Amino acid sequence: MSLDLEHEPVFGPYAISDLSPMMLQWHQIKLNCPNALLLFRLGDFYEAFFDDAQLLATNCSVTLTKRQEVPMAGVPQHMLETYLERLIQKGFMVAIAEQTEDPKATKGIVKRSLARIESPATYVGPNEQKVTRKQFFASIYQLKQIYGVALVDLSTHSSSVFEVESKVELMDLLVQKQPKELLFEEKFHEKETLFLDDLKRHFLFRISLAKKKVSISTTITQFGFC
């Protein structure tokens, strides 16, 4: 299984005006991470709504319920890491919204904000076992005959780049490194479906699409130049 692009961000068949204040808050956070399954802290639970609820229910066997006609499914707060790990293993990107003020000290709804986003290449679970594979996030950029490949493993603070000159070499490299996630531009995705199908037979990965026109400035600021 590999998740092709993220599930479409259809938040639900609602009009913004119909939303309760809390669901409005949910909606605003969701807008910042449309491709992730959003777990929204509600008291002692992390709740998912609308399509996210459906996904959470089917993938983690939790009960799907409804609250004011809104599909909802949740996991208890102390079980978060367990479910998170399960979702990540299935290739999901998961966003977690936390309460940022003390419920006792506030009137009305508690403020919430996006605390973290986890995905297969960036998540490190609390369990300590011997992890002998680096978990790479790979980015591919094609420039005529040259494929630039960047491999980043946040968990071990490593980052490297390659340039290869054929698809055969690109395949060799990716099969060897087995990145958990791939990032490339939409046109690569359209053009190289066969290549990607081939790759999928070697290992599982999640695909994300890069925004068009990446500016070199990102790279520069990261290394403190200028």
Place this chain on the structure above:
Amino acid sequence: MLAHFGVQQLDGLGLNGKIAAINALGALYSYLKDHQQNISSLTSVKIETMVDYLLIDHRTDRHLNISSSLLEFFDQTTTAMGGRLFKEVLEKPLIDTKKIEERQLITLAFLKKPSIVQEIVHLLKGVHDIERLLYRLLNTQNSPKELLWIHSSLRALLPLKSKMASFEGTAAHSLIEEFPDIQKVFELIDNQLCIPCDGPTTPMIFKKGVFPQIDTLRGFMEKGDRWLIDYQEKLRKELDIKTLKVSFTRAFGYYIEVSRAQSHKIPPSFIRRQTLVQQERFITKELQDFEEKSLSAEETLKRLEENALKNLIQQVLSQAFLLKKVADDVAKLDLFLSFTRTAQKEGYVCPVVKEDSDLIIEDGRHPLIESLLPYQSFIPNSLTLDENKRLALITGPNMGGKSTFIRQTALIILLAQIGSFVPARSASLGPFDRIFSRIGAHDDLYRGQSTFMVEMAETAQILNNLTPRSFILLDEIGRGTGTYDGISIAWSVLEYLARSPLGPKTLFATHYSELTECMDTIEGVFNLKVLVKETLQGIHFTYKMVEGASDKSYGIHVAKLAGLPSQVISRSQEILKNLEKQRSQKPLQKGLSSKDQIVIF
């Protein structure tokens, strides 16, 4: 302009001109930032080039089981960091003979002091995955667990430097030459955190005496517990209810519980809080006061501890660079300890890797198969490939050990070039830059390619990418098609390789014994065969390679061993005799008529 400016600046990273790589990296960093990932720890980027390493394509990797069985067998590392480095090293065999020698020297030094090696391995057993712990600290700053694991890892490593001093020579010492001073970070955690003896689960986070405020609150709460017990005793006596209990729930707070039968003894000054089926719960003014104080104390304590923990984590994280260096050095050390232990356990030797094109292996063994067989029952084989003998054409029966032989040769080369010792009596080689292989047959059903198509595509890829320092393994090429098609293709591939001006070293296994007759004329080619002893009881495989050509392929013998019905065996012997008669009348070189083909099928 921006691009131009960027490239100029990126020069310092060695990324100059690597536009595709820069774009890939830039896209990834901005994506990660957009997704709230902390990328501040990515302070450098490694520019990898393929030319510095022995390249092994993914098919060869699979044919030789490199990243599966071989990795599993050879990776004797203790720590996760070591394990990751081992995998990386196996993926990037070196070409530079100096670097290979540097690695060998460390293993050699380690081998001289096996007891120290044991001791250091024991130290490393106490080291956790520092790299990933750091990452978790950076992302989830709330639990002392990661800190405790870092603490115990550092404690295990404290005696490392003095232990390492026992090794002789500069090679081993260079490993930890720059090993950072971990005493300070260790003390930082050790002085503050309460270190539990068994696993990181404790209600007490900080040691006594570090934060007076926390101590005071803790003391107050302990006193509180004492007060509760005394209060319960007091009430029991005063009211004469032996079963009276003073307890606490999250939802209702503190209460006094008595059974309903006893509830008439409760004085009116008690306030009823809750009525259950069997019990009544009350509260008193005294208890209420206590509750207020103790809850606020608990909250303050929690807040203080959280802040102090965050502080400590920040202090430790400010040493992240040092800890990362510790992790890197431990990984390297672990790698060589693994090399050493394998060499020791399996009886490997240090290969000579020099700038030279000859490959000489004396009594080489297959590392994996050897380990599966009873001790010393694996039959070793020698091989020499040089300018005059570049291509070995290996013939002999199926199951005779041809495939094992060619695979073991590739594995010995690979092991030698990662700087490890090798399973042989002695070995000497010049480094190769590519290993190609075409082994075995399998369909590619997903893409609708037949066995033969896959085989030919892989062969094409080899022939189109040869280098002078290539090592090529070809096993049973041309098998997936008709016999004469197959022979013809095998023949021409063999000729192409043998006559190639690049002169790659090749092991070519086939059971088309016809090929051997025609190869005497080509320079650089020589024959090897599997020695087979024919006895009255049948044939006996010796698994020994000797020079010369095999005249029979003993396929029918193998079929018999495999248990084909005797009718089929005797019929095939009949057909074979017919065919051999025809062949002696009509030499193969002239080709065969279509009638002969019909007889075959």
